[in-house]
Amino acid sequence: MRILVVEDDAVLRSVMTKSLHEAGHRVDAVQRLAEAEQLWQYQPFDAVLLDLNLPDGNALDGLRRARARGDRTPVLVLTARNRTDERIAGLDAGADDYLGKPFDLAEVEARLRALVRRSQGGANVVELGRLRFDGVASRIFLGEEAFDLPAREYEVLWELAHPPGRVVSKRALSDKLSGLEDSLGDNALEAFVSRLRRKLAGTGATIRTLRGLGYLLERNESEP
Template identity: 65%
Template sequence: MRILLVEDDAVLSRTMTRHLERAGHRVELARSVDEAHHWWRVQAFDAVLLDLNLPQSTHERSGLGSGLSVLRAARARGDRTPVLVLTARDRTEERIAGLDAGADDYLGKPFDLGEVEARLRALARRASGTGDRVMVGRLVLDRPARRFFVSGQPLELPAREFEVLCELMTPPGRVLSKRELSRRLSDADGLLGDNAFEAFISRLRRKLNGSGAAIRTLRGLGYVLEEDC
């Protein structure tokens, strides 16, 4: 998954980023309200981990949990990215405010990092309407294990290829535009160029040969993963 972590505590954010990246996720870190507004607008994420108690921007004096402004702004523009709010365990008002603002779940500090990852997986599954295992032809995605298998044998993929193929399987048959997929592959500096993107898709297609699944191009629409009949 591609995750936006909004957390100003340097030690905690470093620990969480390291844990999530070791589990195979891509993490973008925002340490303030301004950074969180920026990254959430310019990048596509599978989930957001949001601490409500952030340094306020120069434009806001929001009182309880300035991170609420980030969440409210995203929901106001129609962004439905799953959000897991991180709160102080004894601050009931924070949990209520976060849920009322559009959060999908909350977790009190201190928390277990394994539980954070499990909750993120659950939110992503709920958002995509898919279960733990998804199959197209002989290609199987095991979400909890973060592995692909073909006829029971592991299909080893680099992180970026894994993320794109995972996106195409949530759920299978969903058409994704070139821009949407390119955003998954790109860094903050810009979208992947056309030639680099086409080369990437070509490599991924070759690796799917014999899997019973294929990436189809729908001219003018984008890409879709279907059974290869």
């Protein structure tokens, strides 16, 4: 998943970013509302972790603006404020879930997975050919064995699989998998897809290129 973390506490922001990175996610982390809104408006995210008290404004105002323009990215609000009326205000502004500080990082990750599953239709498992994409474990399996891939190849395949059969443009895929510190260019993306095609041989799944449109993960009908 690609996650936007909006948190003004430098230590907490660093800890959350490290934890999410180690769990296999791509993370953009900012401390100000203006930075968050600029990224959120022009970059695709799977989920947003949003602290309410920011140096340059109330994060709920930014959340309301995002919802007003039709953005439905799942949002988990993180805040030290844990009064009932403030939780209600956050949910009314468009938050999908609310977690008071202090919190357990494992619970943050679990709630994020649940929010993203819900936004994608609630499916915990996607199956294609002999591949199984487990949304709870964030793992890919080939039969009963783990289908382990380098991080970037994993990210490309996971994105194409949610859901499979969806055409994803090169630009959309590159934007989704690029972060503040690095960018995934067309040449690199084509190299990852080429390597994935070779590794998918025998899995019953394949990646098809639709010229001018992008990539499509689908059942390989030539394999049993």
